[in-house]
Every structure is written in C-alpha cells, then in structure tokens.
Amino acid sequence: MSKIRLLLVDDHDIVRAGLRMLFMAEKDMEIVGEANSAEEALQAMRELEPDVVLMDVAMPGMSGIEATRRIKEVNPEVFVLALTMHEDEQYFFEMLNAGASGYIPKRAAPDDLVSAIRVVNEGNVFLYPTLAKLLVRDFLQRSEPGASGIAEILTPREREVLTCIAEGLTNREIAEALVISHKTVDRHRENIMRKLNLHSRVELVKYAIEKGLITLT
Secondary structure, three states: OOOEEEEEEOOOHHHHHHHHHHHHOOOOEEEEEEEOOHHHHHHHHHHHOOOEEEEOOOOOOOOHHHHHHHHHHHOOOOEEEEEEOOOOHHHHHHHHHHOOOEEEEOOOOHHHHHHHHHHHHOOOOEEOHHHHHHHHHHHHHHOOOOOOOHHHHOOHHHHHHHHHHHOOOOHHHHHHHHOOOHHHHHHHHHHHHHHHOOOOHHHHHHHHHHOOOOOOO
C-alpha cells in the first residue's frame, strides 16, 4: 500500500517539528517536504507532488488561503487540509471556498489530525465538530424561502432534525429535544437523506460546498 505523501506548511519551526514527530510514527504516511511560507509551499508542491498539503492559514506574506487557491488551480488532485489557530467564520469559509478539503484547529487531539489526513486523502471532507456546526448553520440560513430552494424540499421539522444531526446529537437526544418518538426521528433522518440524495454528514458538507450554499461573513 502506497503511503500518503505529506507537505507540511507552517511558519513556526517548532510546530513543524511537532507535526514531523507525529506523522513519522504513522506507517501509512511519509513527509516529502516542509515549507515555512506560502511561497515555498507552492514551489515545493510542484517539485514534490504531495497527496495532502497541511496548510497553516495565517502566515507572513501570502496567506494560506491564497496558497490553497493557487495549489488547486495548478493541481486540483492535491488535497489541502487547513491546520490553524483561527476558528472564526471568516477564515473557515474563505478556506473552504479556496478549495480546502478540511479544517481543523491546532488545539485538536493528535489522533484527530491523523484521522483528518486519512479522510481528505480519500477525497472526503473533514471538519472539526465545532466548525461543522458553522457550515450547517449557514446551509440552513441559505435555505430560507427564496434563497436556495432547499426550504421547498425539507419540511420545517426535517430542518430541525437536520440541525440536530449536524450538532452530533444521537437519535435519542433528538427525540427528547423535539419531543417526538425515536421512530419518528429515524423516519425524518431517512427522508432528509433521500430528498437531498445524501448518505452521511460528510456528503452534506460536500453538497453545501458544491452547491455554493456557503457565503463569506
């Protein structure tokens, strides 16, 4: 099995050193290069052809957002995972719009970061739970009447259930919150996924990005 080729981009040497130690312990990953600026990252990306670029968002000079945009223009097959201290909506939505396949804060557990690398390498989207809520909230706001037409597809109750699902609530917790039965929650969940032709929260995220259901705030 071929290893996941990683390019680490961060302007702090100590951060890259920590990441290096983390990924060197993973048998399915290899670090093919490092960069301490967005400009270096673009050059390294062309020369090293990584599978995944772990990108810091805020760096001196060119930002990680602009670097991500350029990387995707040059090679759409390269996946970019944002690793950042910034958890506000502005950076989050800008990175997604630039083409990032995931967004995870630096405070996340090492295991979460390793999992995120594997998820985006498979062509899926990884969003840290607290950030996934931002996207789904924006998804629902854009689905108001006259916005995207989603309001015509989902009933008000289905949208409530969708919000609860996105927040990570179990079926039992959703039933208690909405004062409905467990079986009713199951039925709503099935209807939501069928109507949107989706099968998981990851697919919901990808749908929201592809359909332009996110906006910069």
